[in-house]
Amino acid sequence: MARVHLSRLPGDRVQVVEGEHYDVLDITALPSYVSGREAVDPPRWVWDDTARWYAPLLAAGVRVERCHDLRLCHRVLRRAPAAAASLLDGEQSDLWDRLRPAEPTDPALFSADDATEHLRADLEDARQLASVAASPESARLGLLLAAESASALVAAEMTHAGVPWRVDVHDRLLTDLLGPRPPRGARPRLLEELAAEVRRILGAPDxxxxxxxHLMSALRRAGIEVAxxxxxxxxxIEHPVVEPLVRYKQLGHLFSTNGWAWIDQWVGDGRFxxxxxxxxxxxxxxxxxxxxxxxFPAQVRSAAVADDDWVLVVADVAQLEPRVLAGMSGDRALARAARGADLYQGMVDDGAVATRQDAKLGLLGAMYGATSGESGRMVAGLTRRYPAAFGLVEEAARAGERGQVVRTLLGRGCPALGGTSWDESPDAPPADLDDxxxxxxxxxxxxxxxxxxGTAAEWAACWLADLRNRLWRMGGDGAAGPRIDVRPHLVxxxxxxxxxxxxxxxxxxxVAEITAAASAAGWLLFRELPVDFPLNVSVVRSYADAGKPGGTAPVDV
DNA sequence: AGATCCTGCGCC
DNA sequence: AGGGCGCAGGATCT
Structure with missing residues (x-):
């Protein structure tokens, strides 16, 4: 398949490189160029950052089949233990190291931020291809990079399409719980009343x-000792202030995080x-x-409502991470327990634990590193029943404690201890031994x-990528036109x-395609070991109804 | 005034 | 002594 490299040039121009062929386009000509190529023989578009290039293309009604996101893939390869870092070094590689995600910009333009240097997509792509080819795990790394790039397409498409959002429903919900929208800077009436009640009960008028x-000291003065x-x-605590105070905190959070200001900022034209x-x-x-x-909290999901004659198909994976652990560790006993809709119940039926709750505690404890309490105790017993699975996370923990990096199934490496984002305080503390x-x-x-x-994220990326393709094919040979939002699409x-x-x-x-995509993702990652990834699927008009009994029933629209 | 930290909460 | 995030408001620093 052809790889077409797109690079920005100063002055709203685009360099197009395909093999030995170089070309320069004006930015305004890009959408028709891309859609022309897509119509004939879709190439893989190679660019520095999908959000930067794809948003304006989508805005112009152009959908692309596949891409290679150099920024994302550069990061993966830089950290991947199975890729030789030196193969990424070369002209401009320091710029690729420092490249930050594109700012969400007005889709009409993508040059507002620069004065950018001419970042050569073709050069970086050649290094990345060489790096993957030279890796002893080129197949897995290649899958990871493809999944990562496809994810970037999905992300841009979801932002473009938006979640169908009923502002009237959201506004009614807010008004019912908080009172009418207050003037800027003021609390809504019901929130103010709760605050007044808290002040009265605590005897703290200000x-x-x-x-x-303030709250800590007011509680203390009222004789309530809390940390x-x-x-x-x-x-x-047993005290009359608890009920109104907790209520205040709940509603206050709704007001400030997903209130009217949030609507103003993030919802437009009926889309979030x-x-x-x-x-x-x-x-x-x-x-x-x-x-x-x-x-975004369950509390406001009732405002996500499908358009007339449309529905929302909501699907989640039951116990994704334990299933992924079963697959990547090759733990056949755990994979057996994972057959069926409820992995935890499978462990009970297996005789490994007494109750579903114990199974959950033990597995989550093993994955999060619980050392004490109920959870810590369950881990010990389960390690004997599922040695491969529990051994894998235990070994990953010990490697980390030794200061070594670890990797996902497809080869993503974790940040190093003391490296970026890990304990990087500028004034290097004189860390004592305890520390x-x-x-x-x-x-x-x-x-x-x-x-x-990380491996669960890889499974999910494969699921998304495959589902994206399936949904597009459902639309039928482009008969519906190139726009993604007139066909079934991820939101x-x-x-x-x-x-x-x-x-x-x-x-x-x-529903069938979502289910098939989940199977495909499992096969891509865990070929040798069959692990089930059962889904809870609901077909609903409102997101709030997903997961409820009857949600899968045919929808009356 | 603006940047940054801290606390608490939401999601997985 | 339980992993990963984002966001908001207040407190605090510069």
Whole structure:
């Protein structure tokens, strides 16, 4: 397949390199050039940053089949233990090392930020290809880079399409809980009333409940001794202030995080358009740097409503990380327990634990590094039943404690101890031995979790990539035109859950494709060992109804 | 005034 | 002494 390299040139021009052939386009000519190539024989578009190039293409109605995201792949290869770092060195490689994600920009232009140097996509791509080819694990690394690049396409497409959002529903929800929208800077009426009640009960007329020090001292004066003001701490206290205070905190959080200001900033034209960062976290999980897409609370999901005659198909994987652990460790006993919809129940039926809760505690404890309590105790017993799985995370933890890096199944390496993002205080503290020990153990918990969370992210990226292709093919030979949002399309992805916005008439077919994509992802990663990845699927009009009994029933629209 | 830290909460 | 994130407000530093 052809690889076409796109690089920015000063003056709103684009350099196009394909093999020996060089060309220069004006930026305004790019969409028609790309769509022309897509129509004939879709190449792999090689560019520095998918968000930067693809957003304006999508805005111009152009969809691309595949790409190679040099920034994301550069990061992966830099840290991958199976790739020789020296093969990435060369002209401009320091610039690629320092390249930051593109700022979310107005899709109409993509030159506002620069004065950029001419970053040569063709040169960097050649180094990356050589690096993968020279690796003893080129197949897995190649899959990882492809999945990562496809994720970047999905992220851009989801931002472009947006989550269908009913502002009227959201506004009614806020008004019911908080009172009418207040003027800027003021609290809504019901929130203000709760604050007044808290002040009255504590006898602190000037208290600002949002101020941590004020609240602590007011509680103390009322004879309430707490170490902090977390909800869970407060709820252990027997006192009339607890109920209104907890309520205040809940509603206050809704107001400030997903209130009217959030609507103003992130919802437009009936769509919620967050900004995603694929592989934005060290483990390879996505993060989001706008709109809080990966953490918007269940409380406001009722405002995510499909368009008329459309539905939301919501699917999440049951116990993704334990299943991934079974697959990557080759633990046949755990894989057997994972057959069926409930892995934890499978462990009970296996005779490994007495209750479902014990199974969950033990597995999560093993993956997070619990050392004490109920969870820590369950780990010991389960290690005997599932030695490969529990041994894998244990070994990852010990490697971290020794200061070694670990890697995911497809070869993503973790950041080094003391390296970027790990304990980098500029004024290097004179770390005593206790301190060093504490850091090593913390790093061990990180590496322990990294191998599982990171491989789960790889599974999810493969799931997304395959699903994206399947949904596009459903649309039927471009008959619906090149736009993605008139066909079934992804609108949300939350680590182990996807939401597809689709015409109601295609719902059953979408469910089938999501399920098939999950199987495909399992096969891509764990060929030799069969691990089930059962999904909970709901076809709903409103996201809030997902997961409820009856959600999978045919939807009346 | 702006940058940064801290706390607490939301999601997985 | 349980992993990964983002976000908001207040407190604190510069």
């Amino acid at each position: 208290l600002n409940p949002d101020s941590h020090p 902090d003001t977390r909800r869970s701490t407060l709820q252990r 358009r967050p900004v995603y960062q694929p592989a934005g976290s060290a483990t390879g999980r996505w993060s989001s740097n706008g709109g809080g897409a990966l953490s 060093q020990d504490r850091r090593r153990r913390a790093y061990g918990r990180f590496t322990r979790n990294f191998v599982v969370q 949300l992805f939350l680590h182990d859950e996807v939401v597809v916005h689709a015409p109601a008439s295609l719902a059953d077919q979408v």
